[in-house]
Amino acid sequence: MMDMWKRSPSPEESWSDAEGGNENGEWPIKGVVGEEVDPDGTSRYEVRWGDWSRKDGTNTTWQTDITDRSDLINLWKKFQDNKRNVLAQDGLDMEVSWPDDAVHKRFTSLRAQAYEEKKRKRLDKPSAADWDQEIERARRHADEPDAEDGNAASRLRVRRNTPRSTPSSDIPRLSSVKRIRGPTPPNPLFRRGASARKRSPSIGDDTFRSLMFNLSTSTVESPRAISKGVTEKSKNVNTNHSIKFGQASTSKPAPSAMKGDVIFVRPAKPLRGRALLQSNWNQAAQEAGAADIRISNEIVDGDIGQHLHEFKYMERSYHFDNDGLQLIFDVDPGAFLACACMSCQRASQCDCQAESEVTNERGHKLHAYSGGLFAFRIPQGVEVIECNKYCRCDSLCGNRVAQKPRDIPIEIFKTKQCGWGARCPIALPKGKVLGIYTGTLIRREDVDNLPPEHIGYVFDLDGTEVRGQHNEGDKFSVDSHDCGNWTRFVNHSCSPSMKVYSVVFDTIREVHMPYVAFVAARDIPAAEELTIDYEPSAAEEMVEGTGKQKRKVSPTALLCKCSAKRCRGWIKQ
Numbered sequence: 001m002m003d004m005w006k007r008s009p010s011p012e013e014s015w016s017d018a019e020g021g022n023e024n025g026e027w028p029i030k031g032v033v034g035e036e037v038d039p040d041g042t043s044r045y046e047v048r049w050g051d052w053s054r055k056d057g058t059n060t061t062w063q064t065d066i067t068d069r070s071d072l073i074n075l076w077k078k079f080q081d082n083k084r085n086v087l088a089q090d091g092l093d094m095e096v097s098w099p100d101d102a103v104h105k106r107f108t109s110l111r112a113q114a115y116e117e118k119k120r121k122r123l124d125k126p127s128a129a130d131w132d133q134e135i136e137r138a139r140r141h142a143d144e145p146d147a148e149d150g151n152a153a154s155r156l157r158v159r160r161n162t163p164r165s166t167p168s169s170d171i172p173r174l175s176s177v178k179r180i181r182g183p184t185p186p187n188p189l190f191r192r193g194a195s196a197r198k199r200s201p202s203i204g205d206d207t208f209r210s211l212m213f214n215l216s217t218s219t220v221e222s223p224r225a226i227s228k229g230v231t232e233k234s235k236n237v238n239t240n241h242s243i244k245f246g247q248a249s250t251s252k253p254a255p256s257a258m259k260g261d262v263i264f265v266r267p268a269k270p271l272r273g274r275a276l277l278q279s280n281w282n283q284a285a286q287e288a289g290a291a292d293i294r295i296s297n298e299i300v301d302g303d304i305g306q307h308l309h310e311f312k313y314m315e316r317s318y319h320f321d322n323d324g325l326q327l328i329f330d331v332d333p334g335a336f337l338a339c340a341c342m343s344c345q346r347a348s349q350c351d352c353q354a355e356s357e358v359t360n361e362r363g364h365k366l367h368a369y370s371g372g373l374f375a376f377r378i379p380q381g382v383e384v385i386e387c388n389k390y391c392r393c394d395s396l397c398g399n400r401v402a403q404k405p406r407d408i409p410i411e412i413f414k415t416k417q418c419g420w421g422a423r424c425p426i427a428l429p430k431g432k433v434l435g436i437y438t439g440t441l442i443r444r445e446d447v448d449n450l451p452p453e454h455i456g457y458v459f460d461l462d463g464t465e466v467r468g469q470h471n472e473g474d475k476f477s478v479d480s481h482d483c484g485n486w487t488r489f490v491n492h493s494c495s496p497s498m499k500v501y502s503v504v505f506d507t508i509r510e511v512h513m514p515y516v517a518f519v520a521a522r523d524i525p526a527a528e529e530l531t532i533d534y535e536p537s538a539a540e541e542m543v544e545g546t547g548k549q550k551r552k553v554s555p556t557a558l559l560c561k562c563s564a565k566r567c568r569g570w571i572k573q
């Protein structure tokens with residue numbers, strides 16, 4: 001099936017020709033498709049349109065290459081449609097011939113794969129159901145007699161942010177509230193449905209119902225009030241609103257809270273500790289359009305140092321202490337290269353890619369992404385240039401990925417050995433871009449003046465960690481000790497689950513202030529810790545056999561506790 005191509009399309013034989021036919025409105029009579037697999041495993045599809053039959057009697061042959069599988073499928077469809085059109089219009093004896101059956105089979109399997117991918121992407125989206133699964137696991141954990149996690153109920157409190165869809169689904173919660181009256185109320189909120197009623201025989205269903213009817217719709221009950229058999233009006237809440245457990249009392253009404261619903265509300269208490277931190281961070285994440293950020297309840301209030309209470313969560317941008325740097329970052333609009341294409345399917349035709357060094361081995365420009373995922377086509381250190389605010393394309397453009405708000409939930413949790421870490425409660429596919437490193441942007445020379453506790457949170461932006469590469473001009477770093485996002489909790493592993501790459505979209509390459517994007521280096525199972533290699537060049541040296549023994553370990557290096565099989569033993573500080 002493999003058919004190698006001798007030449008690339010000439011400018012007049014571009015992709016747009018393929019979409020519109022040739023200048024006479026004709027279509028090629030033959031199409032041949034082949035697949036090349038790059039050394040990194042990326043597939044590249046090429047379509048050769050052969051033997052154009054022009055009305056003037058001349059023939060020509062040209063090829064085009066496609067790196068996106070869905071484009072290939074669209075092209076295939078278009079090709080067939082157009083063939084039909086041309087046949088119908090011109091009555092020409094045209095045919096599309098594919099080299100052999102294997103190609104047809106390949107298309108069938110590509111379509112199936114594309115469909116599977118689409119399905120998987122839908123499933124990967126953070127959804128209430130995902131959190132529900134997590135909560136269910138927590139519930140089972142809490143029901144274990146020797147469960148360590150005495151706080152599991154508070155997970156449910158967090159979950160209460162998501163409104164119940166039907167009033168009937170609230171009923172078990174009522175019965176669960178009764179469980180508080182029992183002698184041992186370990187996790188009353190987890191007792192649900194029939195099993196909950198079985199465990200609290202002292203109040204039967206009838207009592208439960210009469211209790212319901214005793215409550216006027218304008219009365220909001222606290223579980224404690226119910227457990228005492230007392231109906232008390234809550235003074236400090238708006239009775240039309242359901243109050244989310246563990247959340248401030250200003251929350252919006254739950255859509256399911258209809259007239260006649262009985263809503264149980266904790267007396268509004270000011271948030272403290274972990275709950276307050278989580279609420280603040282979540283608010284900042286939401287304002288940036290990002291998915292939930294959550295602090296695991298393994299982390300107790302006492303674990304949270306004062307500096308984190310003062311930490312400013314910033315999902316998507318750099319902070320500038322120094323106006324001068326902000327001015328450098330905010331370059332004049334005229335300095336941006338912007339493209340005029342609509343869907344930016346071909347990097348070679350995207351004007352904003354003029355300076356991009358992302359190319360294939362034949363020097364053809366490529367986008368760094370394929371189907372919304374990072375395609376690992378570029379060596380570490382090469383910057384990805386995404387479409388920018390002056391480009392004509394919209395947010396659906398396939399070359400806008402790292403700039404999109406984070407769409408996967410993140411949990412900050414306590415690791416066994418390395419302090420706090422980050423993980424995602426849902427499985428992630430290889431190439432998924434998870435976020436960008438944010439914090440205060442500073443000049444490299446100012447890093448030495450930072451307090452020592454900041455050093456572990458400083459990320460250099462110039463790619464000097466890539467051997468043999470030194471950027472000209474200014475160098476900058478990002479310090480996320482005082483402000484930043486979840487990526488500042490990412491620990492080091494000598495066998496990491498993520499990689500980083502530099503990406504530019506808010507400014508231009510020349511100012512050397514790219515963002516650092518974190519991307520899944522392989523399929524990552526749900527809840528596995530997200531890690532990066534703090535010094536990838538050291539890993540390269542290990543591969544070449546010049547690792548642990550020969551490399552000079554810096555006196556400030558830390559003992560590595562990543563417990564990877566091929567741990568280098570230390571981490572750069």
Ligand SMILES: C[S@@+](CC[C@H](N)C(=O)[O-])C[C@H]1O[C@@H](n2cnc3c(N)ncnc32)[C@H](O)[C@@H]1O
Pocket residue numbers: 417418419420421455456457488489490491492493558559560561562571
């Ligand atoms: C960017 S922070 C990561 C978040 C940090 N664990 C926390 O609790 O804030 C980097 C610091 O985490 C610790 N760390 C990260 N990875 C480690 C590892 N593999 N072994 C030992 N300590 C690690 C080190 O103290 C390092 O300076």
